[in-house]
Amino acid sequence: xxxxxxxxxGLTDKTFHYCPGCTHGIIxxxxxxxxxxLGLLGKAVGIAPVGCAVFAYEYFNCDxxxxxxxxxxxxxxxxxxxxPDCLVFTYQGDGDLAAIGTGEIVQAAHRGxxxxxxxxxxxxxxxxxxxxxxxxLIGQKATTAPYGxxxxxxxxPIMMSEMIATIPGAAYIERxxxxxxxxxxxxxxxxxxxxxxxxxxxxxxxxxxLSTCPTNWGMTPEDALKWLExxxxxxxxxxxxxxxxxxxxxx
Amino acid sequence: xxxxxxxxxxxxxxxxxxxxxxYFFGYPITPQNEIPEYMSRELPKVGGCFLQAESExxxxxxxxxxxxxxxxxxxxxxxxxxxxxxxxxxxxxxxxLPCVIVNVSRGGPGLGGIQPSQSDYFQNTRGGGNGDYRTxxxxxxxxxxxxxxxxxxxxVADQYRIxxxxxxxxxxxxxxxxxxxxxRKGRPLSPKNWAVTGTEEKRAPNSINSLYIVHEELEKHxxxxxxxxxxxxxxxVQYETYQLQDAELVVVAYGTTSRVVxxxxxxxxxxxxxxxxxxxxxxxxxxxxxxxxxxxxxxGILTVEMSTGQMIDDVRIANNGxxxxxxxxxxxxxxxxxxxxxxxxxxxxxx
Numbered sequence: 001x002x003x004x005x006x007x008x009x010g011l012t013d014k015t016f017h018y019c020p021g022c023t024h025g026i027i028x029x030x031x032x033x034x035x036x037x038l039g040l041l042g043k044a045v046g047i048a049p050v051g052c053a054v055f056a057y058e059y060f061n062c063d064x065x066x067x068x069x070x071x072x073x074x075x076x077x078x079x080x081x082x083x084p085d086c087l088v089f090t091y092q093g094d095g096d097l098a099a100i101g102t103g104e105i106v107q108a109a110h111r112g113x114x115x116x117x118x119x120x121x122x123x124x125x126x127x128x129x130x131x132x133x134x135x136x137l138i139g140q141k142a143t144t145a146p147y148g149x150x151x152x153x154x155x156x157p158i159m160m161s162e163m164i165a166t167i168p169g170a171a172y173i174e175r176x177x178x179x180x181x182x183x184x185x186x187x188x189x190x191x192x193x194x195x196x197x198x199x200x201x202x203x204x205x206x207x208x209x210l211s212t213c214p215t216n217w218g219m220t221p222e223d224a225l226k227w228l229e230x231x232x233x234x235x236x237x238x239x240x241x242x243x244x245x246x247x248x249x250x251x
Numbered sequence: 252x253x254x255x256x257x258x259x260x261x262x263x264x265x266x267x268x269x270x271x272x273x274y275f276f277g278y279p280i281t282p283q284n285e286i287p288e289y290m291s292r293e294l295p296k297v298g299g300c301f302l303q304a305e306s307e308x309x310x311x312x313x314x315x316x317x318x319x320x321x322x323x324x325x326x327x328x329x330x331x332x333x334x335x336x337x338x339x340x341x342x343x344x345x346x347x348l349p350c351v352i353v354n355v356s357r358g359g360p361g362l363g364g365i366q367p368s369q370s371d372y373f374q375n376t377r378g379g380g381n382g383d384y385r386t387x388x389x390x391x392x393x394x395x396x397x398x399x400x401x402x403x404x405x406x407v408a409d410q411y412r413i414x415x416x417x418x419x420x421x422x423x424x425x426x427x428x429x430x431x432x433x434x435r436k437g438r439p440l441s442p443k444n445w446a447v448t449g450t451e452e453k454r455a456p457n458s459i460n461s462l463y464i465v466h467e468e469l470e471k472h473x474x475x476x477x478x479x480x481x482x483x484x485x486x487x488v489q490y491e492t493y494q495l496q497d498a499e500l501v502v503v504a505y506g507t508t509s510r511v512v513x514x515x516x517x518x519x520x521x522x523x524x525x526x527x528x529x530x531x532x533x534x535x536x537x538x539x540x541x542x543x544x545x546x547x548x549x550x551g552i553l554t555v556e557m558s559t560g561q562m563i564d565d566v567r568i569a570n571n572g573x574x575x576x577x578x579x580x581x582x583x584x585x586x587x588x589x590x591x592x593x594x595x596x597x598x599x600x601x602x
Contacts, residue, residue, distance in 0.1 A: 041450070041452060042449055042450050042451040042452035042453070043449040043451070044449065045320075045447050045449060054462060055462075057458045057460055058458075060456075061456060062449075062450060062456055063447040063448065063449055063450055063456050063457050063458070064447070064456060064457075064458045064459075064460075065316070065319060065447060065458070065459045065460070066458070066459065066460040066461065066462055067312065067315075067342075068312065068315075068338055068339065068342050071308065071309070071312040071315075071339070074304070074308075074309040074310075074312035074313050074315075074316065075312050075313070075315055075316035075319075076316060077302070077309075077313050077316060078274070078276065078312070078313035078314060078315060078316020078317035078318070078319075078320065078324070079316040079317065079319070079320045079447060080316075081274060081300045081302060081313070081316075081317060082274060082300075082316075082317045082320035082321065082322045083320055083448055083449060085449075086448070086449045087449075103305055103306060103308075103309065104305070104308075104309055104312070106305075107304075107305035107309060110305075111302075
């Protein structure tokens with residue numbers, strides 16, 4: 001019998017704790033598939049954040065760390081400086097990377113730290129129960145924005161890829177989405193590309209992945225994917241924001 | 252072995268490199284800037300890495316990363332900067348990682364001042380971070396102790412897999428004294444097979460983590476940390492006593508103030524007033540047992556600190572109600588003069 005599909009060796013057999021319809025599972029899988037395909041599982045060190053992916057170290061089948069909230073890029077820096085031949089990546093949500101950890105992510109990019117950040121943007125705090133994130137859209141309801149996000153009160157949603165791309169130390173910045181099979185394939189390609197650029201020692205790399213949170217958005221998984229496409233993608237435009245070949249922004 | 256005249260802050264750096272420290276992450280703050288400056292100059296020469304972080308918070312998290320990656324790593328800061336590091340110190344302690352943290356303390360609270368101070372006793376020994384954890388705290392009183400304690404700190408940190416704080420102050424950091432770098436004995440240490448290095452697909456993954464979501468597991472983890480802390484309390488206490496045997500009054504002081512107190516004790520003995528000194532060299536574990544050496548003839552204990560009274564809490568625990576306890580403090584950044592301490596001692600004895 002021919003084997004046509006196998007789960008990546010990059011993931012352990014531990015059952016994901018994520019809610020039904022959450023796209024974290026897909027992002028875990030494509031991240032670890034990319035590492036396996038590059039033959040770098042034995043060199044990989046993953047850093048889990050505080051947030052929904054806090055247990056990611058139980059799923060990544062490689063050496064791993066659990067960092068304090070927002071500090072993963074600093075932890076990654078310490079590891080990378082000790083083991084420059086390791087493939088070091090952080091896996092962070094929008095609260096972790098775009099709120100409490102803005103200092104660490106900006107400065108890691110600024111130093112051209114040869115690490116990769118997988119930035120999962122689902123426009124809400126998932127683990128703590130649906131509070132407003134820096135990436136929550138205008139008018140989007142959250143448990144700490146019960147009347148919807150008001151830009152006069154909370155500002156407009158932060159665009160991390162656009163911002164990090166302006167930093168000279170950033171070598172590769174791309175925003176992708178995991179709402180359709182075609183986009184999932186593109187997301188995996190982007191992550192693989194970022195890892196390759198890290199290996200080439202060219203600088204800081206980040207892939208922002210637009211993701212869903214059906215539970216806290218109060219939607220079915222299917223409606224959540226549609227909401228992502230109709231609401232997030234027009235604001236958070238997919239594309240390459242920084243690469244040696246220049247930027248290609250879609251839309 | 253020849254003696255070299257060195258500045259305190261540079262002595263920390265030199266001793267660390269000699270002890271095998273190859274990574275330093277820090278952020279500028281007075282009065283400890285010569286430590287990162289020294290490391291930025293000297294670490295590249297030995298194949299090490301100095302990195303100036305964007306904040307003390309980032310610096311301690313880089314230490315967390317490098318320590319878990321198996322390196323000998325150090326950071327240094329001063330009081331408000333150490334406050335910022337406390338989150339990271341809690342994580343490092345929870346994950347049982349070895350590292351050395353130098354606190355060249357200054358006056359507080361808040362921005363305080365930049366003069367020497369001992370008002371970080373609580374911050375160093377009790378920790379500002381969350382949870383049931385401890386850090387070993389050394390308190391050098393001269394630059395030879397800076398050298399010796401810094402060297403030992405790396406071994407002790409590795410042996411117990413625990414963060415070690417070296418508590419100094421602006422005077423220790425800024426003054427110059429002759430020091431000697433003799434060969435350290437070193438301790439037998441286990442290989443760091445827990446470190447994150449990449450599996451090379453030859454072993455099961457290692458994970459550095461402080462999350463124990465099942466309460467029974469957290470409880471077990473904490474009791475295990477506690478048993479380690481108990482072993483440290485048993486094995487690692489260091490202190491010095493000076494002329495306790497015939498003392499009418501015993502003074503307790505550490506670090507900078509202990510130097511002045513010793514002068515006062517010597518002056519008073521010339522006048523026929525017999526005073527003794529207990530000098531903790533480790534602030535945690537605190538040398539409670541040193542107080543057993545105090546004879547029943549003693550009229551009281553005087554604690555001298557450059558604070559409004561922090562170590563005095565440990566002195567009270569150690570004293571356990573035996574003798575009256577007096578306090579003399581200078582919480583504004585001035586070092587008390589020997590004559591002033593002598594006068595205070597005389598007034599206590601006359602009471």
